């Protein structure tokens with residue numbers, strides 16, 4: 001695998017081949033079905049909102065992968081495990097380090113090869129933001145609830161740490177032909193690159209995904225790994241209330257689809273040249289397949305920002321390796 005370099009945007013209007021996912025093992029956090037389902041005759045009937053995690057899990061299983069699903073929703077997780085032979089549910093709060101250590105250990109045990117190839121750090125929440133909200137005249141400000149940071153940022157940092165730990169353990173610390181492709185997927189949002197009023201915590205956590213990716217993308221090739229971001233536009237799930245989504249619809253905003261996010265995941269995982277890129281799950285208004293490479297992560301050639309970036313890596317060049 002070549003070292004990182006800036007590329008032109010990844011073509012997304014192409015058919016997705018899934019051969020690189022078959023027989024691989026993936027972890028998806030926040031991956032239970034966030035919908036209700038019941039048996040009608042021999043068929044399962046789904047109702048309610050489907051989470052994005054579910055779409056990633058279903059697409060990976062359909063492509064022949066083994067999937068370990070980490071979530072706090074035990075009831076749905078267990079039902080999911082029963083439905084698919086190649087799925088395992090682990091009760092895990094991603095903001096808890098010990099839970100995630102157990103998750104990765106369980107994934108290694110469940111994996112037929114004993115390896116973890118892909119990790120999708122999908123678990124995330126959106127709450128009313130106490131950093132933003134005003135307590136009212138005459139009241140003292142209270143320490144804000146920062147649970148969004150705990151789950152979306154700290155939890156994802158734990159996932160990133162453990163993913164790279166296992167990738168390095170499996171592949172070694174120096175590029176070699178025997179290494180197998182591995183990939184970490186971080187989940188951004190429109191809030192990872194747009195102005196979203198009244199949500200400083202959520203925006204901080206989603207912009208942070210790009211910070212993690214920018215920091216890792218130059219050195220992942222040592223252990224034949226990659227790191228990319230999927231940033232969904234509005235997708236009807238349980239992350240916001242029904243009223244909030246109804247409002248989005250009322251003001252004329254088109255939705256994106258969870259199934260397109262899943263295809264975007266397969267597009268990335270099946271192309272080992274894709275590293276350090278951000279994909280926007282845009283809906284069909286902006287792209288024919290419902291997702292696109294936003295081309296926002298490179299520094300244009302001969303620009304001022306590119307020359308500043310070059311000076312930045314002089315003090316910590318990629319050539320110094322993984323451990324300095």
Ligand SMILES: NC(=O)c1ccc[n+]([C@@H]2O[C@H](COP(=O)([O-])OP(=O)(O)OC[C@H]3O[C@@H](n4cnc5c(N)ncnc54)[C@H](O)[C@@H]3O)[C@@H](O)[C@H]2O)c1
Nearest residue numbers: 030051052071072093094123124189232234235237238239
């Ligand atoms: N739906 C959207 O419009 C949208 C847009 C942009 C980004 N996203 C991002 O996509 C990801 C998935 O969101 P979704 O829309 O499917 O939401 P969702 O609420 O439908 O599903 C989230 C899942 O994560 C799980 N989860 C939450 N906290 C957890 C924790 N601490 N540990 C383990 N599991 C936990 C929940 O149980 C649930 O199964 C999130 O990172 C979210 O920020 C969603």
